[in-house]
Amino acid sequence: MLSLEELAVRLFDAGAVRLGDIEAKIGRRTPIYFDLRVVVSHPQIMIAVAQRLQKLAREINHDLLCGVPYAALPLAAVMSVNTNTPMIMKRKETKLYATKKMLEGVYEKNQNCLVVEDVVTSGGSLLETVDTLRSEGLIVSHAVVVLDRDQGGAAVLKENGIVLKPLYTMTGLLKMLNDAGKINDETVEIILEHIKESQFCSGMKDNLEVM
Template structure:
């Protein structure tokens, strides 16, 4: 298994880290955008990411997995197969025909569900999935994320009974990329300032 430092470089080289004045969710601007969707085209990078997530998951009691749609679903699927752990899928919207389910898969009430997410910023998308799982009687106490942008989302989730464990924090990631010569000190300062200024104290 590659190191966390090596994985950061692999993710950067795969195009998962985009720099510039980028429009993010809900029209917000950001100097850095983490797009984990690209790893579906890089199986080696995906597998390396999954191995690190699985190591973290092994320390958390869970019966099933659920990836937040859509970016984290491939990660959760590979984790499910590798660890022989059942998985459920949350739909963006409930089907308007047949079973009309919002949650797909086989599960039982009171099972512990570990949620997998690519990025947490405000925490809104992750909490939406947590609420849907809890509404079906599943117990959710932990979530694994590849990147915590350190903009308040983890605190929002903690206030709602979910402990977030991250493979990378934004501070850690940009330091690793700077030390490897992938980004400049000026870029690090711009991103650090953005993190400090743009904080979310509630879901947004």
């Protein structure tokens, strides 16, 4: 299994970590953008990320996996196959014909479902998935995520009954990439200042995800 430091460098080299003045959701700007969608073109990296998430998941009681659409779906699928854990899928929109379901797959009420996410900023996208799962009678208490951007999302999720388990925090990822010579001290300072100035408040469900 790749170390977290080695995996961070692989993700950077694959283009999953982008630097610059980047427009994210709802017109917000960010000096760093984490795009995990690119790993579908890098099977070995996708396997390595999934293995790391599986290690986190082993510590959590769960009967099912559910990836937040769309970036986390491939990771949840790899985890499901590797661990022989059933997976369900949340649709972006309600199916307008036949079953008209919001969830696809086989599940029963009161089963424990572990949510898989790529990036958490405000926690809004993850909470949308949690709300759907809970409305179907599933128990959701934990989520595993590749990156927590350190912008308050973990606190928002905690207030909504979700414990977040990240592979990386933004602070930790920056240190790894800096130590590996991938980003310089000035870039680290710019990003950390942006993170400090772009905090999402706890005590509310914020559906605005920067990433």
